[in-house]
Amino acid sequence: MIRLSQVNLMRGTKPLFEDASVTLNPGEKIGLIGANGAGKSSLFAMLRGELHADQGDVDFPAQSRVAHVAQETPALERAALEYAIDGDSTLRALETELTALEAQPDSAKNGLRIAELHTALADADTYTAKSRAEQLLLGLGFTEAQMAQPVSQFSGGWRMRLNLAQALMCPSDLLLLDEPTNHLDLDAIIWLEDWLKRYPGTLLVISHDRDFLDGVVNVIVHIDDKKLKRYSGNYSAFERQRAEQLVLAQAAIEKQNRQRAHLESFINRFKAKATKARQAQSRMKMLEKMEALAPLRAAAEFSFEFREPENAPNPLLLMDNVNAGYRLQDEHGEPIEGEAGSKTIVAGVNFSLQPGQRIGLLGVNGAGKSTLIKTIAGDIAPLSGAMTTGKGLNIGYFAQHQVEMLRHDETPLWHLTKIAPTAREQELRNFLGGFNFPGTMATSPIAPFSGGEKARLALAMIVWQRPNLLLLDEPTNHLDLETREALTDALAQFEGTLIVVSHDRHLLRATTDQFVIVADGKLREFDGDLDDYRDWLLQTKKANADAAAPALVAGQETTSPVVDRREQRRIEAEQRQRLSALKKPLENQIKKLEQRMAQLNETKAVIDAQLAEQTIYDAANREKLKTLLTEQAACTKELAQLEDDWLDRQNELEALDS
Numbered sequence: 001m002i003r004l005s006q007v008n009l010m011r012g013t014k015p016l017f018e019d020a021s022v023t024l025n026p027g028e029k030i031g032l033i034g035a036n037g038a039g040k041s042s043l044f045a046m047l048r049g050e051l052h053a054d055q056g057d058v059d060f061p062a063q064s065r066v067a068h069v070a071q072e073t074p075a076l077e078r079a080a081l082e083y084a085i086d087g088d089s090t091l092r093a094l095e096t097e098l099t100a101l102e103a104q105p106d107s108a109k110n111g112l113r114i115a116e117l118h119t120a121l122a123d124a125d126t127y128t129a130k131s132r133a134e135q136l137l138l139g140l141g142f143t144e145a146q147m148a149q150p151v152s153q154f155s156g157g158w159r160m161r162l163n164l165a166q167a168l169m170c171p172s173d174l175l176l177l178d179e180p181t182n183h184l185d186l187d188a189i190i191w192l193e194d195w196l197k198r199y200p201g202t203l204l205v206i207s208h209d210r211d212f213l214d215g216v217v218n219v220i221v222h223i224d225d226k227k228l229k230r231y232s233g234n235y236s237a238f239e240r241q242r243a244e245q246l247v248l249a250q251a252a253i254e255k256q257n258r259q260r261a262h263l264e265s266f267i268n269r270f271k272a273k274a275t276k277a278r279q280a281q282s283r284m285k286m287l288e289k290m291e292a293l294a295p296l297r298a299a300a301e302f303s304f305e306f307r308e309p310e311n312a313p314n315p316l317l318l319m320d321n322v323n324a325g326y327r328l329q330d331e332h333g334e335p336i337e338g339e340a341g342s343k344t345i346v347a348g349v350n351f352s353l354q355p356g357q358r359i360g361l362l363g364v365n366g367a368g369k370s371t372l373i374k375t376i377a378g379d380i381a382p383l384s385g386a387m388t389t390g391k392g393l394n395i396g397y398f399a400q401h402q403v404e405m406l407r408h409d410e411t412p413l414w415h416l417t418k419i420a421p422t423a424r425e426q427e428l429r430n431f432l433g434g435f436n437f438p439g440t441m442a443t444s445p446i447a448p449f450s451g452g453e454k455a456r457l458a459l460a461m462i463v464w465q466r467p468n469l470l471l472l473d474e475p476t477n478h479l480d481l482e483t484r485e486a487l488t489d490a491l492a493q494f495e496g497t498l499i500v501v502s503h504d505r506h507l508l509r510a511t512t513d514q515f516v517i518v519a520d521g522k523l524r525e526f527d528g529d530l531d532d533y534r535d536w537l538l539q540t541k542k543a544n545a546d547a548a549a550p551a552l553v554a555g556q557e558t559t560s561p562v563v564d565r566r567e568q569r570r571i572e573a574e575q576r577q578r579l580s581a582l583k584k585p586l587e588n589q590i591k592k593l594e595q596r597m598a599q600l601n602e603t604k605a606v607i608d609a610q611l612a613e614q615t616i617y618d619a620a621n622r623e624k625l626k627t628l629l630t631e632q633a634a635c636t637k638e639l640a641q642l643e644d645d646w647l648d649r650q651n652e653l654e655a656l657d658s
Contacts, residue, residue, distance in 0.1 A: 001025055002047070002174070002202070004228065007056035009042060015226060016042055019056070022221055022228040026173075029196070029203040031213045031235060034223030036450065036480055040206045043223070044068070044176050047204070060174070067172035069180065073159035075152035080142065080162055083151050084133040087166030091124045124171075136165045139191040140184070141365035157183040168195065177205040181212055182477060185365040186503040187537045194538065208481045210235045211505040303486045304434050304463065309496035312355040312468035313390025316497055317376065322349040322385035324368065324375040342383045345371040349385070349523045351516075353469070358498045360508045362526055362533055363518035364540065369501045372518060373399070373473050376499070396467030398475050402458045408447040412437045412457050415446075419461055435460040451478030459487070472500040476507060505530050528585070535584050586653045593646045597639060604635040 002024040009017040016039035024030055032040050045051040046058050048068060076083065086092055098117040101110045125132070137147055140161045151162060160183045167175065181189045193215045196203060207213055213235035220231040220238040231238045267284055325344040328336045335341055345368035363369045374380045375387070377397040406415060416428045432442045435456055446454060455478050476484050484504060491498065491511040502508055508530060515526040515533070526533065607628050610616060616625050
């Protein structure tokens with residue numbers, strides 16, 4: 001059990017916690033939320049022992065094993081796979097001691113300790129360590145080839161994935177994850193969500209991804225007004241409970257205000273009357289003792305909307321047998337001629353984009369989503385084929401490099417003036433204010449801005465230009481929950497055409513109405529929703545993990561009974577998961593059919609009841625009778641078809657079980 005009791009904490013001159021208390025039970029999965037700067041990371045530092053409360057107590061079992069994601073990754077020449085295994089520090093310590101003892105000339109004297117180490121290594125699952133690390137890295141988007149590459153060859157985002165793999169590899173009782181989805185694609189997030197659901201210890205996670213929180217946590221701890229407030233359930237349950245509390249708090253304040261007004265009225269009327277003076281004095285004391293109720297503060301509302309887009313051509317663009325990819329250069333920076341001078345990522349793209357389409361672009365990490373978006377945006381030219389854009393096409397393109405291209409020594413107002421030189425300064429200031437850049441912030445250099453604030457500025461610059469086609473490549477990176485919600489609402493009301501790549505499933509569900517997928521170097525429609533995509537991803541990852549799992553070598557035969565039992569359990573679990581993934585789409589279809597049949601049966605029951613009334617057959621109700629008979633026939637026909645479909649799906653489901 002973890003207990004924070006009456007904790008006070010100052011960082012500099014800023015108080016983060018004042019008399020904050022909360023209790024977390026073993027095995028709970030807790031989402032830690034709160035405004036930026038509220039103290040979430042400081043709370044993690046206290047649990048890691050890196051910070052100490054100024055007052056109060058932070059208690060949890062002394063022997064608890066705590067795992068967290070390191071924020072720095074040295075440029076090591078160590079292979080990625082070995083770096084991931086290093087996360088199990090106990091295993092590595094045992095291996096180091098065993099190697100040292102066996103290397104001694106008189107190692108026979110240490111026979112007892114060597115035997116103990118072999119037993120300890122078996123208990124630490126040393127024989128499956130490599131396989132477990134490979135599965136972690138595959139789940140986080142690494143290929144088999146990348147696992148052998150040195151850590152120094154990976155970019156910052158991929159090194160953070162390696163640090164996450166280390167944290168997951170470490171046996172722990174308490175796992176602390178601070179924004180684990182920031183550097184992950186949707187496929188890796190779905191895999192991580194599935195892994196965390198099965199994590200047996202206590203999980204404490206900071207995240208701005210509401211779908212991720214909904215899928216993983218069963219407790220929310222909200223940092224608000226320097227206090228820690230615990231809520232049961234996931235993030236959606238927290239929102240409901242919080243809204244109810246706001247209503248109740250407002251009602252209590254209104255009730256207290258009425259009581260105050262009543263007491264003040266009595267005092268003002270009777271304090272000068274001798275016969276009522278004692279009662280007036282009594283009410284004055286009541287008024288003095290009445291503690292003013294502090295209103296619960298709702299999260300500060302932030303919202304914006306896209307300006308009405310310019311008229312769009314129809315179609316906006318056509319891609320005819322396009323190969324999307326990159327031109328290669330030699331060591332001197334010169335383009336390489338011929339077929340060897342290009343690398344195709346997505347081949348044979350035939351795609352047309354019509355006004356009003358709202359497309360979510362899906363695909364596993366490295367499949368080519370960003371390459372395709374860049375080709376549509378005109379950042380890179382097609383390697384072959386023809387791409388035609390309609391006259392009047394105005395593209396608004398948001399990707400991480402847009403944020404990186406901002407001038408850190410300049411202000412938000414300067415950036416907006418560069419794209420709107422003829423606009424009045426006050427108009428630009430008002431516009432920036434709508435994106436939470438008020439007053440002096442609009443005229444301050446952006447260098448000290450957070451990643452979320454810079455992303456918000458890049459977004460504001462796109463909105464100003466009134467695009468009729470929005471291309472968004474991971475627009476929610478670095479955005480907090482409030483800004484993500486504002487972006488989701490604005491995109492839902494955007495009147496133009498939209499293509500979005502995002503790991504935020506809430507945003508995808510709310511803003512898109514069709515999906516296309518990049519897979520195996522091709523672009524095709526995806527016939528399903530995000531739940532179907534999740535099942536497809538899990539199947540794909542498990543197939544890759546099976547292919548990558550190394551066979552046991554002959555030298556391990558002495559421990560084969562233990563390994564075989566574990567391997568058998570793993571195989572059986574994967575078979576159950578595969579069967580579940582195959583059954584899920586059928587079960588979803590059956591559920592939808594049953595819901596529709598229930599609706600039709602209710603409608604038909606109402607119609608039958610009306611037809612049972614004698615007055616419906618009067619001459620005055622002839623038209624109504626005709627309508628009811630037509631609706632009854634349509635209901636009966638659709639019900640018959642739905643029942644046939646339901647039986648077919650049930651037969652398919654039973655065939656999978658048999």
